[in-house]
Amino acid sequence: xxxxxxxxxxxxxxxxxxxxxxxxxxxxxxxxxxxxxxxxxxxxxxxxxxxxxxxxxxxxxxxxxxxxxxxxxxxxxxxxxxxxxxxxxxxxxxxxxxxxxxxxxxxxxx
Numbered sequence: 001x002x003x004x005x006x007x008x009x010x011x012x013x014x015x016x017x018x019x020x021x022x023x024x025x026x027x028x029x030x031x032x033x034x035x036x037x038x039x040x041x042x043x044x045x046x047x048x049x050x051x052x053x054x055x056x057x058x059x060x061x062x063x064x065x066x067x068x069x070x071x072x073x074x075x076x077x078x079x080x081x082x083x084x085x086x087x088x089x090x091x092x093x094x095x096x097x098x099x100x101x102x103x104x105x106x107x108x109x110x
Contacts, residue, residue: 007070008070009068009076010068010070011066011067011068012065012068013064013065014062014066015061015064017060018059018060018062019058019059019060020057020059020060021055021056022055022056023053024053024054024056025051025053027050028050028052058085059085059086060083060084060085061085061090062080062082063080063081063095063098065102077106077107077108079103079105079106080102081099083098
């Protein structure tokens with residue numbers, strides 16, 4: 001292909017990061033059992049359970065790759081990668097790894 005020729009398609013990209021928060025809980029407890037001395041009406045004794053909320057704050061990165069037909073300007077493929085990030089700025093190797101993982105889905109399977 002000569003330098004002045006129009007390519008078959010364009011690749012457009014978009015990257016973004018955002019702070020995410022996640023809350024879940026972990027619990028500790030024990031069960032119940034039979035204790036004839038516990039109560040005349042119900043010899044069963046109850047257990048105990050305690051739940052502790054855990055809060056997580058992390059950075060999530062998103063990369064979107066769009067393949068656009070240069071003749072029609074129609075989008076014909078989109079790849080999206082979402083990943084938790086250790087730091088807000090990625091080095092070139094990390095970005096290339098995410099791009100390669102995203103492109104593993106291209107071409108789409110019929």
